[in-house]
Amino acid sequence: MAVVTSARAVPRRRRFDRSRAAGVLLVLPSLVYLTLFVFIPVIKAFATSFTVRDRDDAGNYTYRVGLDNYAQLATSDTLRANVIFTVFIAVTSVAIVFVIAYVIALALRFGKGPTAKLLGRIYIVPLFIPSVIASYAMITFLANHGFVDGILQAFGLPDGAFPKIVFDWKGIVITQVWLSLPFMTVLLSSVLLEISDSLIESARDVGASSWQIFRHIVLPLSAPGALIGVTFMFLGVIGGFTVPYLLGPNAPQMLGVSMVYYMTNYFEPYIASTQAVAIFMLSLVAAVYYVRQQFKREIR
Amino acid sequence: MAEVELRHVTKGYKDTTAVDDVSLAIKDREFVALLGPSGCGKTTTLRMLAGFIRPDAGQILIDGRGVTDLPPEHRPTAMVFQSYALWPHMTVADNIAFGLRLRRLPQAEVADRTARMLDVVGLPGVTKRYPSQLSGGQQQRVALARALVLGPKILLLDEPLSNLDAKLRVRMRDEIRRIQQELQITTVYVTHDQEEALTMADRIAVMNRGVLQQVGDALDIYDRPATAFVADFIGSSNLLTGTLRLAGARPVAQVGDARIPVEADGLADGAAVTVSARPEDMEVLREAAPDAFRLDDTRLVNFGAYKRLLGRHPAFGQLEARVPKAFRLGDEPVYLRFTRARAFAGDERPRG
Amino acid sequence: MAAQAPAMPAIRLSWWIDDPRMRRMLLRLFGGALAVFIGIPLLTLVLWSFAGEWFWPNLIPTQWSLRWWQEVLENPRVIDAMVLSFTIAPVVTFLTAVVAIPAGYAFARLDVPYRRTLLLLFLIPNAFPRIGLYVSLAVLYYQIGLIDTYWGVVFLHMIGTLVYMTWITTATFRSIDPHLEEAARDAGASPLRAFFSVVLPLALPGIIVASLFSFLASVDEAQGTLIVGTPHYITMPVLLYTLISSFQRPVAAVFSVLLALPSLLLLVVAQRYLHSEYVAAGLGRV
Numbered sequence: 001m002a003v004v005t006s007a008r009a010v011p012r013r014r015r016f017d018r019s020r021a022a023g024v025l026l027v028l029p030s031l032v033y034l035t036l037f038v039f040i041p042v043i044k045a046f047a048t049s050f051t052v053r054d055r056d057d058a059g060n061y062t063y064r065v066g067l068d069n070y071a072q073l074a075t076s077d078t079l080r081a082n083v084i085f086t087v088f089i090a091v092t093s094v095a096i097v098f099v100i101a102y103v104i105a106l107a108l109r110f111g112k113g114p115t116a117k118l119l120g121r122i123y124i125v126p127l128f129i130p131s132v133i134a135s136y137a138m139i140t141f142l143a144n145h146g147f148v149d150g151i152l153q154a155f156g157l158p159d160g161a162f163p164k165i166v167f168d169w170k171g172i173v174i175t176q177v178w179l180s181l182p183f184m185t186v187l188l189s190s191v192l193l194e195i196s197d198s199l200i201e202s203a204r205d206v207g208a209s210s211w212q213i214f215r216h217i218v219l220p221l222s223a224p225g226a227l228i229g230v231t232f233m234f235l236g237v238i239g240g241f242t243v244p245y246l247l248g249p250n251a252p253q254m255l256g257v258s259m260v261y262y263m264t265n266y267f268e269p270y271i272a273s274t275q276a277v278a279i280f281m282l283s284l285v286a287a288v289y290y291v292r293q294q295f296k297r298e299i300r
Numbered sequence: 301m302a303e304v305e306l307r308h309v310t311k312g313y314k315d316t317t318a319v320d321d322v323s324l325a326i327k328d329r330e331f332v333a334l335l336g337p338s339g340c341g342k343t344t345t346l347r348m349l350a351g352f353i354r355p356d357a358g359q360i361l362i363d364g365r366g367v368t369d370l371p372p373e374h375r376p377t378a379m380v381f382q383s384y385a386l387w388p389h390m391t392v393a394d395n396i397a398f399g400l401r402l403r404r405l406p407q408a409e410v411a412d413r414t415a416r417m418l419d420v421v422g423l424p425g426v427t428k429r430y431p432s433q434l435s436g437g438q439q440q441r442v443a444l445a446r447a448l449v450l451g452p453k454i455l456l457l458d459e460p461l462s463n464l465d466a467k468l469r470v471r472m473r474d475e476i477r478r479i480q481q482e483l484q485i486t487t488v489y490v491t492h493d494q495e496e497a498l499t500m501a502d503r504i505a506v507m508n509r510g511v512l513q514q515v516g517d518a519l520d521i522y523d524r525p526a527t528a529f530v531a532d533f534i535g536s537s538n539l540l541t542g543t544l545r546l547a548g549a550r551p552v553a554q555v556g557d558a559r560i561p562v563e564a565d566g567l568a569d570g571a572a573v574t575v576s577a578r579p580e581d582m583e584v585l586r587e588a589a590p591d592a593f594r595l596d597d598t599r600l601v602n603f604g605a606y607k608r609l610l611g612r613h614p615a616f617g618q619l620e621a622r623v624p625k626a627f628r629l630g631d632e633p634v635y636l637r638f639t640r641a642r643a644f645a646g647d648e649r650p651r652g
Numbered sequence: 653m654a655a656q657a658p659a660m661p662a663i664r665l666s667w668w669i670d671d672p673r674m675r676r677m678l679l680r681l682f683g684g685a686l687a688v689f690i691g692i693p694l695l696t697l698v699l700w701s702f703a704g705e706w707f708w709p710n711l712i713p714t715q716w717s718l719r720w721w722q723e724v725l726e727n728p729r730v731i732d733a734m735v736l737s738f739t740i741a742p743v744v745t746f747l748t749a750v751v752a753i754p755a756g757y758a759f760a761r762l763d764v765p766y767r768r769t770l771l772l773l774f775l776i777p778n779a780f781p782r783i784g785l786y787v788s789l790a791v792l793y794y795q796i797g798l799i800d801t802y803w804g805v806v807f808l809h810m811i812g813t814l815v816y817m818t819w820i821t822t823a824t825f826r827s828i829d830p831h832l833e834e835a836a837r838d839a840g841a842s843p844l845r846a847f848f849s850v851v852l853p854l855a856l857p858g859i860i861v862a863s864l865f866s867f868l869a870s871v872d873e874a875q876g877t878l879i880v881g882t883p884h885y886i887t888m889p890v891l892l893y894t895l896i897s898s899f900q901r902p903v904a905a906v907f908s909v910l911l912a913l914p915s916l917l918l919l920v921v922a923q924r925y926l927h928s929e930y931v932a933a934g935l936g937r938v
Contacts, residue, residue, distance in 0.1 A: 022843075023764035026754035030814060031770070033751055037789060037807050038777050045788035104686070107679055115676070115683045122687050128915040129694070130872035132889045133908040136896050137693035140700060140905070147696045150709035178690065232778070239781020241875035246896055256783035260879055269791045276784035287779035294775055295768075352834050372837040379838045385831035389853045398849070399839030450839065 042280070048273035069274035078251065078258075083278065085252035089169060089244070090237040093176035094230055100177070101184035102226075106218075108185075109192040127182035135246040138175045142166050171247035172254070176237050184229045191225030192218070224293060231290035238283050255279050302363060302376070302453035302486040303328050304349065309358035311344055318344040320510035321358070331480055331487045333501035335494060337533065341510040342490045343458055349488060350379045350456050362453060378452035382459040384443040386431035392418075392442050393427035399450045417445040420479060437468045444476070448483065455480070455487045461496065473500055494534050498522070506530050528644040531576035538582070540575040540616050544568070544643055553643050556615030558593060564643040577641040582621035584609060585635040592635040595619065600629055609634070694912075700905035720902040730907065733891040740887065741870040744806055748813040748866050753859065756821025757847070761830065777815045785811065786876040793880050805881045809873050813866035824858030825851065868915050 052066040073079045104123050107116050126134060141147045142165045149162040165171045195218060203213045244254035253261075255275050263272040280287075304326040311319040319341040326332050334342040347353045349360060351372035360368045367375050386395050393414050400410045418424050421441040431439055440460060447455060460476070461469045477500050480487050491497050497504045498518045506513040506521060506529075514526035525531035532539055542555035544562070546569040552559040553575045562575055585592050595611030602625070609621045611634065621636055700706065704717025724730050758764050759771060777785065789808060790799065798804035828851060836846035852859075874889035881890060888911050895904040 019763045020765055023758040023762035023767075026758035026762065027764055027770060029751045030755040030818060031773070033807075033810065033814060034773060034777070037811060038785065039773075041788035041792045042780065042785065044792055045784070048791060100686075103682065107682070111679060113676070115679045119679075119683050119686065122683075122690050125690055125694075125919070128868075128919040129912055130874065130889055130915065132872075132874045132892045132896070133697070133912050134693075136892070136904055136908055137697045139896070140696045140901065141693035145708045147692065147711070150711055153709040154711065178693070181690075235779065235781055239783045239785070241783045241786075241878075242893075245875075246893070256781075256875070259783060259787050260875075263787050263790055263879065264882070269794070272787050273791055276787045279781045279784040283779075283781050291772060291775045291779050294778075295772060350834075350838060352837070371843075372834065373840045373842055377838070379835070381831045381835060383829055383831050385829060385835040387832055387835070387850055387854075398836065398841075402840045402845070446835070446839070 045273045045276045048270060049277045051270060053270055069270050072271065073274055073278060079275075081252040082255055082258045082275075083282070085169070086238060086255045086279075087282065089172050089176070089254060090234050092169075093173045093180065093237050094234050096173065097177050097180045097184050097233060098226070098230060101181055101188050101229075104181075104185045105188035105192050108189050123185050124182050126179055127186075129179075131179055131240075131242040132246070134179050135175055135243050138171065138178065138247060139166050142171060142174065166247055167249050169249065172244050175243045175247055176240070179243070180233050180236065184233060187229040187232075188222065188226055191222045191229075194225070195221050228290060228293045231286040231293070234286045235283050235290065238279060255282075303361075304454055304486060304488070305359075305361040305364075306345070306349075307359045307361065309345070309348060309355045309360065311341075311348060311353060311355050317510045319348070319355070322507075322510075322512045323358075324505055324512060324515060326486060326488065329484045329486055331477070331489065331500060331502045333497035333504045334488060334490045334507060335497040335504050335533075336492065336507035336513075338492055339509075340507040342492075342507050345507070346379075346456050346458055346488060346490045349454070350377050351375045376453035377456055378447035378450060378454070379456040379458065380440075380443045380447045380460045382462055384431075384439045384460075384463075386439055386442055386446070388431055390430075391427065392429050392431065392434070395431065395442060396446045396449050398446070403450075413449055414445075417449040418442075420448065420482070421445045422475065436464050437472060440464065440472055441475075444479065448479070448485075453486065455485050457487065457489045459490055459492065461491075462493075469496075476500065498534075506533065508533070525576070525642070528574040528576055528646070531578075531642065531644070535578055536620070537576040537578050538616070538619050540577075542573060542575055544571045544573045551643070553641070558613075558615040560638050560641050561591060562638075562641045562643040567643060567645055571645060573643040574646060575641050575643050577638050579608060579620045579622040581638065581640040582619070583637040583639050584621055584623055584627070585637060586632055588635055589637065592637040593619075595634045595636055598629055598634050600627065611636070697905045697908050700902055701909045703902055703905075720906045724903055724906040724910065729886070729891060733886050733888045734910075736885060737871050737888040740802070740806055740809065741867045744809040744813060744870040745863050745866045747806065748810055748817050749859070749863055751810075752814055752817035753821050755818050757825050757851070759818070759822045760825035761833075774815055774818055777811050782812075783875060786879050789876075790879045799880055800882065800884050802885060805877055805885050805887070808876045808880055809870045811876075812873070813869050816869070817862045817866055820858055820862040821855065824855045824862075827858075828854050864918055868918060871914060872911075 049069055050065050050067065052064050052068040054062050054064065056062060073083070104119055108120055111119075129137075139146070143149070144160075144162050144164065144166070146166070149157075152162060153159065163170075165174065199217055199221075200213055203217050208216070239256060240254070241256040241260060244257045245260070248254060248257060255278065259272050259275040259279070262268040262275065304324075306322055306324045309319060309322045310317065322341070322345060324332075334345060336342045344353060348355050351367070351370055351374075355368065358368075359366055362376060372379075386392075387398070390398065393411075396414045396417060397410045400413060405413075414427065415424070418427065421444050423438055423441045423445070426434065426438065426442075431442065434442065440463075443460070457476070461472050464472060473496055476489075489497075489501060501518075503515060503517055504521055505515045508529045514521055514530050516524070521530055521534050525534065528539065531537045540553070540555045540560070542553040542560075544564055544567050545552050545554050545559070546564075550561050551564040551567075553562045553564075553573055555575065560575055560577075562573075564573065567573060583592075588594070593613050593616070595609075595613060598609060598611035600623075601608045601610060604625070606625055607623050607627050609623045609627070609629075611619055613619055613636075619636060699713060701720060702716050702718065703713035704715035704719065706713040706715075759767065764770060786808065789811075793799040793804050798807070832850050832854070833846050836850045837843070841849060871887075872889055873887070874893065877885065877887050878890050878893060881887065886894075888907070892904065892907055892911060895907055
């Protein structure tokens with residue numbers, strides 16, 4: 001009999017692992033970059049938001065730590081209105097995009113024929129249009145005396161009766177919807193693709209109606225993936241500048257716009273940083289959810 | 301000359317020991333199969349031989365020279381992967397010639413050796429094709445050619461036939477064995493398929509849960525299994541747990557209130573044992589006899605060339621015997637006698 | 653076994669709306685509305701760019717002309733912006749690739765310590781609203797003198813592209829069978845040689861797509877560049893801000909078409925290779 005047995009004579013030793021060293025070395029440059037250009041600025045923004053600049057009688061600046069910037073954000077009617085406006089715009093546009101994108105995704109997933117194919121080609125287009133151009137296209141399209149106004153005139157709408165869309169919240173929302181539609185649709189489509197036909201067929205087999213299948217199978221199974229899209233878009237809208245800058249009203253402003261004004265026009269980095277922190281805080285729940293879900297999806 | 305030796309090789313992952321203190325010597329020109337269920341550590345062992353994994357402890361020697369710390373590119377081994385791992389962006393010729401070109405051989409020699417190797421594996425004239433244009437069996441041959449073209453001292457094969465259909469598997473089995481004989485190359489072959497191991501290898505090393513169970517030729521491990529695991533994994537066995545009794549004329553295993561005569565080398569009286577008996581070592585009787593046990597709930601399973609008789613015994617549970625294909629069940633009771641049973645230390649039934 | 657299989661229920665996945673005719677009609681209506689909503693605004697821009705005269709409420713220009721194109725293409729500010737955009741984007745793409753591809757490879761293949769934590773860090777730039785990040789960065793730039801510099805703009809553009817490319821390359825490298833690389837090592841190739849002979853060629857499609865997207869993201873980036881690049885580093889989209897705000901409608905339209913061209917070109921080219929995951933992973937470019 002040739003059983004090979006032996007006492008465990010050799011102690012375990014951990015050999016130096018070249019793979020680990022190489023891994024650290026390869027990741028290091030990107031980590032250094034992220035630290036310098038993302039983490040440090042964010043941390044500094046937090047610090048700056050707690051820094052208060054006072055001017056004494058002689059005109060010299062003195063600095064101290066305090067909550068004055070936040071107090072100003074909370075008490076100033078303009079700034080408070082901006083915060084509320086920002087959240088309102090973000091929630092509204094995400095909700096609208098979600099519904100439209102879900103319908104497109106359902107059509108792409110379950111529909112056949114030329115219309116579904118056409119949908120598949122159109123919805124992706126805005127992805128390739130920079131937001132500045134999209135905003136401008138929407139201005140020419142929706143402005144008073146714009147394209148849509150012109151068409152309605154042809155159908156007998158009296159001049160001046162066209163509602164104010166551009167330079168109003170409606171313009172921001174419509175443009176955000178236009179811009180975010182492809183992303184949300186791609187995401188929802190991939191989520192719906194993960195639901196196998198057999199799940200739906202077996203539900204049909206036991207006699208579920210279309211609505212019941214949607215309600216009890218498709219919707220719950222697509223919810224986690226869909227929420228990634230929702231949070232990501234929410235973060236995008238809340239942190240957007242271009243669209244509200246070009247299409248938004250002068251007051252209230254979205255935080256992105258007001259922040260940049262404070263930064264470049266009034267040179268108030270303290271208030272600007274405070275608004276940046278406020279934006280981070282506003283989106284914290286969404287951010288945490290987004291990171292967790294995305295992480296679960298991408299990394300096993 | 302190409303001998304391989306593993307000395308106390310151990311490899312652990314976070315909380316499991318994949319390979320536990322394995323020592324194994326492989327002779328020149330020998331064909332050794334590493335056999336075991338999935339997760340038994342056989343592939344880890346092979347990958348340590350190839351140099352893809354460093355052992356936590358122990359040494360690997362090729363021709364007496366330590367290679368434990370050598371990366372794969374500096375080892376005289378060549379591996380055939382389960383997935384073949386043919387480079388999809390290179391033609392068949394480029395796949396085979398890759399290693400030759402790395403060694404900066406003249407163009408003519410590269411072409412010559414590539415063509416010759418394709419002849420050896422029986423696949424001439426496909427040099428210009430891409431791997432995706434080949435069938436599974438052809439890809440397998442190209443993978444073999446790519447491994448052999450560098451003239452390695454050791455050929456390593458990782459479940460090379462598991463992606464082929466049953467018919468082709470048998471053909472490739474013979475083919476690989478023929479090529480190995482022709483080239484006289486030391487070969488280590490990993491498989492979970494005992495038939496492959498039994499038919500191809502000079503010696504078989506059976507592994508389970510990281511531990512080398514037994515090394516021997518086909519006859520050794522089938523007829524003289526060293527552990528209950530080997531007895532169960534090679535072929536199949538009825539496995540029972542009981543206590544060894546050496547008081548009588550012959551050793552017996554006490555299982556419940558029944559006693560089975562067993563072979564028990566070097567085991568002490570009262571030891572907890574696992575009893576293993578092959579279905580072909582069960583005698584089927586139509587009437588009661590000494591040492592025969594009555595079976596209830598009997599039924600027959602047809603395997604074509606033979607049948608299996610399945611039944612229950614109150615003390616043993618399910619038992620299985622091999623019977624001729626003409627065997628029929630009547631109304632009368634059926635009895636089983638253990639003609640040959642073997643006791644192994646430990647009352648733990650082996651787990652895959 | 654049943655001798656006769658029961659007739660299969662009609663599962664043509666026509667479950668969303670039960671009546672097929674109704675469904676088809678609704679779908680067509682929806683598709684048409686979507687096509688109008690997405691297409692017409694863009695078409696209006698194109699029309700404007702060729703309009704010699706367009707008095708409202710006419711639905712098409714009353715007079716066609718190429719003179720706005722000529723005016724735009726001869727405008728030195730426009731030329732400067734184009735040159736700047738197309739000198740920044742390749743640098744951004746190159747630097748991003750140099751930094752992100754090794755990281756992607758390490759995440760996909762190597763035993764990086766604290767891998768999960770590090771990957772989490774790579775999601776942070778996506779998890780914070782961009783404009784907040786840019787303003788914070790601008791504050792820092794003022795202090796260290798990177799504001800209104802070429803490299804300041806390049807590094808800002810890299811925030812989005814780096815995260816995107818790291819994720820894409822990680823996914824790409826992970827999709828390549830590690831045995832292919834091992835087979836090369838087995839044949840005698842050094843780790844570097846195996847990477848360049850086997851892994852890189854196989855990863856190239858993914859890397860090219862990611863690079864194209866990074867290039868476009870850099871060309872199209874407007875809001876961050878506006879904050880840290882003015883007044884001396886005016887890229888094309890930043891110039892467009894000014895053009896739009898100054899109400900030169902045909903000029904802005906011409907410029908928009910010009911700026912959209914590279915992206916639309918990519919849309920046509922990439923549609924075949926466009927894996928939805930690439931798109932989904934990288935949409936930091938809203």
